[in-house]
Each structure stands twice: as C-alpha cells, then as structure tokens.
Amino acid sequence: MAQTRMRLTDIQLAALARSAFGLASSPQLPGADGSGDTEFEDAEGVLVAVRDHAGLTVREIPRWRSPAAVRAQLGDTSDVAAWVGLPPDDAGRLPARVLALLPVAGTAPDSATVSLAAARWSAAAHGRELVVVPVPVTAADPELAWEDLAAAYGAPLLGSRVEAAAPRTGGxxxxxxxxxxxxxxxxxxxxxxxxxxxxxxxxxxxxxxxxxxxxxxxxxxxxxxxxxxxxxxxxxxxxxxxxxxxxxxxxxxxxxxxxxxxxxxxxxxxxxxxxxxxxxxxxxxxxxxxxxxxxxxxxxxxxxxxxxxxxxxxxxxxxxxxxxxxxxxxxxxxxxxxxxxxxxxxxxxxx
Known part of the structure; x- marks a missing residue:
C-alpha cells in the first residue's frame, strides 16, 4: 500500500500531544482516507507518529514534556502548587515550590509568548523552587479545565492568570x-x-x-x-x-x-x-x-x-x-x- 508523509502544524502537534498524554481523545489528523500508511512529522522533519492498519502510534513529540516526566522531576509533590499562565501580581501568594504551567498550544517553540512568560516567572519566583512547563493547551480556548490540567501534572491548582492575547516583546x-x-x-x-x-x-x-x-x-x-x-x-x-x-x-x-x-x-x-x-x-x-x-x-x-x-x-x-x-x-x-x-x-x- 502507498505510504504518505505529512507535516503537522503546531496546532495539530499540540492535539497529538494531548492525546498521547491522556489529556484528550485521539485527534483528527489529515490523510485519513484509508489508502495507505501515513507518517507524520513536525516542522523540523522529525517523525512523530505513524498511522497504519493498527491505528495511530505516537513515536515522539520533541517539544512537549509529558505529565509523567514532569511528575518524575518534581518527586514528592506534597508541597508543590501549580499555577496556570502568568505569575500573580502578588508574588507573596506563591509557595516555596511552584509548578508553572504555560498553555501555549498553537505557538512555535521559539515564540515570544513562551520566553516572555518564563522570564516573568523567573523574576516573580525569586528564592523559590520553580519548574516552568509549556503545556499543549490553548490559552484562549482551553481543551480541559485548569484543575484537571494541574492534576495531570501532579500538583493541586493554586490559581491562574491567563492572557489570551500574545504579549508585546518591545520590538x-x-x-x-x-x-x-x-x-x-x-x-x-x-x-x-x-x-x-x-x-x-x-x-x-x-x-x-x-x-x-x-x-x-x-x-x-x-x-x-x-x-x-x-x-x-x-x-x-x-x-x-x-x-x-x-x-x-x-x-x-x-x-x-x-x-x-x-x-x-x-x-x-x-x-x-x-x-x-x-x-x-x-x-x-x-x-x-x-x-x-x-x-x-x-x-x-x-x-x-x-x-x-x-x-x-x-x-x-x-x-x-x-x-x-x-x-x-x-x-x-x-x-x-x-x-x-x-x-x-x-x-x-x-x-
């Protein structure tokens, strides 16, 4: 049978990651006409998934870290609180250990949205243990509740501050x-x-x-x-x-x-x-x-x-x-x- 190789957009890669991480159901990907196997790659040409007669198999998704990998990094999460989006205006609300989840699905890996948010977290969490994790969820129209997202990554939700509009870089x-x-x-x-x-x-x-x-x-x-x-x-x-x-x-x-x-x-x-x-x-x-x-x-x-x-x-x-x-x-x-x-x-x- 014929084999097709297709490049996925950032939105499609995020949907694939959510499915692979158990955060959402299997995504609708292009090329589902039953005419043969389909290989899917990211913008860098890395093979991320294959669809054949047995279904969809995810190989790797280089950009996104799985919830399991994050939980393993955190270790004991009994004293960790998760915050979604940008840090609160009052940094005093933050505990000693913070998991910052950045919903940036649909943006490129080098997007200013990611780098600026990480920089703001670094300044706000001074003196605290901080883990910043971009997650494959859309800020403007989230695919799951923030409480469920935080739970998947292993920490209770402390709060959220999400700005749907892209930030200004100053350029x-x-x-x-x-x-x-x-x-x-x-x-x-x-x-x-x-x-x-x-x-x-x-x-x-x-x-x-x-x-x-x-x-x-x-x-x-x-x-x-x-x-x-x-x-x-x-x-x-x-x-x-x-x-x-x-x-x-x-x-x-x-x-x-x-x-x-x-x-x-x-x-x-x-x-x-x-x-x-x-x-x-x-x-x-x-x-x-x-x-x-x-x-x-x-x-x-x-x-x-x-x-x-x-x-x-x-x-x-x-x-x-x-x-x-x-x-x-x-x-x-x-x-x-x-x-x-x-x-x-x-x-x-x-x-």
Missing part, C-alpha cells in the same frame, strides 16, 4: 510604503541613525538591498512583489520578536500584502508591533525627481508593470503615520516617525 517593525522616488529610503536611513543614537537595536531592510539578497531571483509580477513583501514581513517579525526594531522600505503597492506583513509581525511580536508609514509624495513630484530614470523608461514602455504608471499603487487607509516629502525635509519626517516608534516601544515596556 517593532516599521514598514515604509510609497511610490518609487517618494523618499522612503532616505527617511528610513535617517530614522535608523536616530534610533541608533537613542541606543536602540535596529536593522534596516531596504527595498533595493533586499531584492539582491533575500529576494534574489524574484521579478516584478504581482505574485513576485507579494512574495518579496511577505518575506520582508517575516524577517521583520523575527527581529521584532526578539526585541529589536526592523525598518523596512519596500514600495509594497498592494493593501492585502501589507496586511499580510502586519499579521506576520504581530503574530511574532504581539499586537501593535507593526507601524506602517505611508510616504504619500504625489506621483507628479516623484516623477519630477526620477533620479534613476525609471519613470521615463516606464513612460516609453521599457519597464512593464511599473507602480504608478502601468501598475496600480493602493494607498493605505491603515497607516499609523502619513508623510509628504514635498517641501518637508527627511530630518523632519524621520523625527515624526521616531516619535511614533518610541511611543510604541514605551507602551510595550509598560505592559
């Missing part, structure tokens, strides 16, 4: 969008300098440079432009997830793709971690500058699908900052964006 992605010649790269470059002067960790993902490295080989069709912007969004999200600031300056002409980039960043660095800056310099002004001669070539038909001439630019309606470089210096515009960026990072630090 940001600042994406400039606008026509060719609008002034995006100039303002973005000055913003990077201002952020460095303020002691911030910042990475510049300039449109032209990204084209020659991260997006080498892509053309200028709509599909290739979308791919380029999504790649920039993903990389920017990785930077923001770890607390850095990414400054991006593509043309990014399509609204739906900019929305995808926002989603990619906020999924990794938390709500509000994406700042869209529309450099709304009018087409006539951009064309009058035409430092690279691109508009002239596009008008002669030498460049196909050129934004603003033979291809549309969808002006944003959701930009956090809108600029017009006509008669306004790059310094003034960069400082306007800087105010928004510093306000955003300060807000994240207060959370």
């Amino acid at each position: 940001l992605a600042v994406m400039f969008t606008g026509l060719s010649g609008a002034g995006k790269s100039t303002i973005a470059g000055r913003l990077v300098e201002l952020l460095q002067e303020a002691g911030r960790t910042v990475t510049l993902l300039d449109g032209d440079e990204v084209r020659t490295s991260l997006s080498a080989g892509l053309g200028f069709s709509k599909a290739d432009r979308d791919t380029n912007v999504r790649r920039i969004g993903w990389v920017a999200g990785q930077i923001a997830k770890h607390g850095g600031i990414a400054v991006c300056a593509p043309i990014a002409p399509y609204a739906a793709t900019r929305t995808d980039a926002r989603r990619l960043v906020e999924a990794q660095a938390g709500p509000g971690s994406f700042v869209l800056v529309h450099v709304g310099t009018p087409l006539a002004e951009c064309e009058a500058r035409d430092r690279k001669g691109l508009y002239a070539k596009a008008r002669r038909g030498e460049i196909a699908e050129f934004t603003g001439v033979s291809d549309p630019y969808e002006a944003p309606t959701d930009a956090e900052v809108t600029l017009d470089t006509t008669g306004t210096s790059a310094e003034v515009n960069a400082r306007r964006v800087l105010e928004t960026v510093l306000a955003g990072t300060a807000g994240a630090q207060r959370r």
Whole structure:
C-alpha cells in the first residue's frame, strides 16, 4: 500500500500531544482516507507518529514534556502548587515550590509568548523552587479545565492568570510604503541613525538591498512583489520578536500584502508591533525627481508593470503615520516617525 508523509502544524502537534498524554481523545489528523500508511512529522522533519492498519502510534513529540516526566522531576509533590499562565501580581501568594504551567498550544517553540512568560516567572519566583512547563493547551480556548490540567501534572491548582492575547516583546517593525522616488529610503536611513543614537537595536531592510539578497531571483509580477513583501514581513517579525526594531522600505503597492506583513509581525511580536508609514509624495513630484530614470523608461514602455504608471499603487487607509516629502525635509519626517516608534516601544515596556 502507498505510504504518505505529512507535516503537522503546531496546532495539530499540540492535539497529538494531548492525546498521547491522556489529556484528550485521539485527534483528527489529515490523510485519513484509508489508502495507505501515513507518517507524520513536525516542522523540523522529525517523525512523530505513524498511522497504519493498527491505528495511530505516537513515536515522539520533541517539544512537549509529558505529565509523567514532569511528575518524575518534581518527586514528592506534597508541597508543590501549580499555577496556570502568568505569575500573580502578588508574588507573596506563591509557595516555596511552584509548578508553572504555560498553555501555549498553537505557538512555535521559539515564540515570544513562551520566553516572555518564563522570564516573568523567573523574576516573580525569586528564592523559590520553580519548574516552568509549556503545556499543549490553548490559552484562549482551553481543551480541559485548569484543575484537571494541574492534576495531570501532579500538583493541586493554586490559581491562574491567563492572557489570551500574545504579549508585546518591545520590538517593532516599521514598514515604509510609497511610490518609487517618494523618499522612503532616505527617511528610513535617517530614522535608523536616530534610533541608533537613542541606543536602540535596529536593522534596516531596504527595498533595493533586499531584492539582491533575500529576494534574489524574484521579478516584478504581482505574485513576485507579494512574495518579496511577505518575506520582508517575516524577517521583520523575527527581529521584532526578539526585541529589536526592523525598518523596512519596500514600495509594497498592494493593501492585502501589507496586511499580510502586519499579521506576520504581530503574530511574532504581539499586537501593535507593526507601524506602517505611508510616504504619500504625489506621483507628479516623484516623477519630477526620477533620479534613476525609471519613470521615463516606464513612460516609453521599457519597464512593464511599473507602480504608478502601468501598475496600480493602493494607498493605505491603515497607516499609523502619513508623510509628504514635498517641501518637508527627511530630518523632519524621520523625527515624526521616531516619535511614533518610541511611543510604541514605551507602551510595550509598560505592559
């Protein structure tokens, strides 16, 4: 019979772990058409389970620790209390031994949700014996009661404090969008300098440079432009997830793709971690500058699908900052964006 190998999502892996640990019934996994055996792997290509005529057999689930393994680590649990989610505001409520259970099903292993929660526990449980265990349960819509979850891992439930929304890491992605010649790269470059002067960790993902490295080989069709912007969004999200600031300056002409980039960043660095800056310099002004001669070539038909001439630019309606470089210096515009960026990072630090 045919054998199929399939890669499971984080949500599916968490469901598989809950089943293997006796926390829930057997999950509905893809490929159940009876046409042959199916091997399931995680994002790293590790074989985690096999389904054949005998049913579903779980081999290993590298990310999640089983309740039995946690109970073995704790040993005598008579003096251990479990707490689900983030630590309480009043750390004095915590006993000498704490089992912190983090419901993070559906997040990647390197998600900021996990690392930030662990850091908050480390600070709150100073002087106590602390065991932090990510568990394959969804915070926003838990698959079992917190009391039952704590009991499975071997300790009575002391309390819970669960925030369903992803935490802010303090990082940001600042994406400039606008026509060719609008002034995006100039303002973005000055913003990077201002952020460095303020002691911030910042990475510049300039449109032209990204084209020659991260997006080498892509053309200028709509599909290739979308791919380029999504790649920039993903990389920017990785930077923001770890607390850095990414400054991006593509043309990014399509609204739906900019929305995808926002989603990619906020999924990794938390709500509000994406700042869209529309450099709304009018087409006539951009064309009058035409430092690279691109508009002239596009008008002669030498460049196909050129934004603003033979291809549309969808002006944003959701930009956090809108600029017009006509008669306004790059310094003034960069400082306007800087105010928004510093306000955003300060807000994240207060959370």
